[in-house]
Amino acid sequence: MTTTSPRLRALPSRLLSQAATHGDRLVSEGLARIGARKWHYAVLATLADAGPASQAEMSRRTGIYRSDMVAVLNELERDGYAHRVPDLDDHRRNVITLTTSGTARLRELDTVLAGLQRELLSPLTATQRKQLAELLTQLVDHHDSPQ
Amino acid sequence: MTTTSPRLRALPSRLLSQAATHGDRLVSEGLARIGARKWHYAVLATLADAGPASQAEMSRRTGIYRSDMVAVLNELERDGYAHRVPDLDDHRRNVITLTTSGTARLRELDTVLAGLQRELLSPLTATQRKQLAELLTQLVDHHDSPQ
DNA sequence: CTAATTTCAGTTTAACTGATATCA
DNA sequence: CTGATATCAGTTTAACTGAAATTA
Numbered sequence: 001m002t003t004t005s006p007r008l009r010a011l012p013s014r015l016l017s018q019a020a021t022h023g024d025r026l027v028s029e030g031l032a033r034i035g036a037r038k039w040h041y042a043v044l045a046t047l048a049d050a051g052p053a054s055q056a057e058m059s060r061r062t063g064i065y066r067s068d069m070v071a072v073l074n075e076l077e078r079d080g081y082a083h084r085v086p087d088l089d090d091h092r093r094n095v096i097t098l099t100t101s102g103t104a105r106l107r108e109l110d111t112v113l114a115g116l117q118r119e120l121l122s123p124l125t126a127t128q129r130k131q132l133a134e135l136l137t138q139l140v141d142h143h144d145s146p147q
Numbered sequence: 148m149t150t151t152s153p154r155l156r157a158l159p160s161r162l163l164s165q166a167a168t169h170g171d172r173l174v175s176e177g178l179a180r181i182g183a184r185k186w187h188y189a190v191l192a193t194l195a196d197a198g199p200a201s202q203a204e205m206s207r208r209t210g211i212y213r214s215d216m217v218a219v220l221n222e223l224e225r226d227g228y229a230h231r232v233p234d235l236d237d238h239r240r241n242v243i244t245l246t247t248s249g250t251a252r253l254r255e256l257d258t259v260l261a262g263l264q265r266e267l268l269s270p271l272t273a274t275q276r277k278q279l280a281e282l283l284t285q286l287v288d289h290h291d292s293p294q
Numbered sequence: 295c296t297a298a299t300t301t302c303a304g305t306t307t308a309a310c311t312g313a314t315a316t317c318a
Numbered sequence: 319c320t321g322a323t324a325t326c327a328g329t330t331t332a333a334c335t336g337a338a339a340t341t342a
Binding site for chain 2: 002003004005006007008009010011012013014015016017018019020021022023024026027038041042045046048049050060061062063110113116117120121122123124128129131132133135136137138139140141142143144
Binding site for chain 3: 168201202203213214216217237238239240241
């Protein structure tokens with residue numbers, strides 16, 4: 001983009017925005033090539049790491065809006081990666097579970113995503129990548145629970 | 148947001164996205180309180196730092212689309228912060244210039260923005276802030292001109 | 295004729311809100 | 319009755335595309 005103004009170039013919020021836009025595009029395009037989207041990964045990874053849950057709970061765990069979660073699960077179910085099963089203990093809920101091919105799909109997405117992250121971070125050394133992750137985690141955690 | 152999955156939590160592209168979203172919101176809300184938007188700042192700062200230019204050139208310098216630049220300049224002109232003057236040497240162009248009150252407005256925005264950046268980076272030490280800016284600049288520059 | 299400029303009108307996508315029906 | 323859930327329908331905003339009119 002070749003920003004000309006030094007003040008603009010150095011503005012942290014703008015640097016964050018630009019880096020994030022680039023990362024998002026890289027990830028979106030990379031996942032699109034295998035017919036996936038980042039929300040798919042978020043749901044599959046969260047199911048694998050934190051176990052089955054209701055849609056509302058999945059929404060809280062991933063940050064995807066309850067209303068958008070419906071569409072994501074429709075797609076994952078259509079493709080056979082996740083299942084909705086009515087919760088017998090609480091009939092308002094569905095229990096979302098990972099299928100066997102969902103687990104396989106997650107492995108695939110993990111591999112593809114690892115490559116995309118490597119591409120995104122290619123100008124940085126291993127130490128710098130670790131530094132960046134730590135700094136960003138601090139920012140994000142502070143925002144999640146200031147004080 | 149309390150992301151539960153370790154893989155999600157550690158994903159650099161997601162950390163970037165979340166930090167950027169938070170920063171953007173902070174900046175947008177902060178600027179809105181004084182009736183400004185980040186595009187206004189981008190244009191005023193670029194005019195001050197790199198001098199008058201045509202709209203197309205301003206678009207290249209700031210990264211704002213030529214089509215969106217029209218609306219931004221309409222607002223800046225309405226508020227008396229910038230002027231459009233027809234270029235006598237090239238009648239396709241307008242020359243955009245900063246007015247006196249535009250310069251004052253820029254000073255105001257600089258102050259407000261500095262406070263917002265401080266808020267955004269509040270969980271980081273001065274050294275960490277410098278580190279973060281350097282790492283992000285490396286990412287952004289590499290994307291602007293890979294190789 | 296080709297290319298650049300300003301402008302307008304429009305698309306796409308993500309993030310978000312609100313409301314409804316069902317059930318605890 | 320209050321509150322949570324799944325779902326649907328819709329808004330808002332930023333990022334982006336396309337094309338027309340003018341001039342180099």
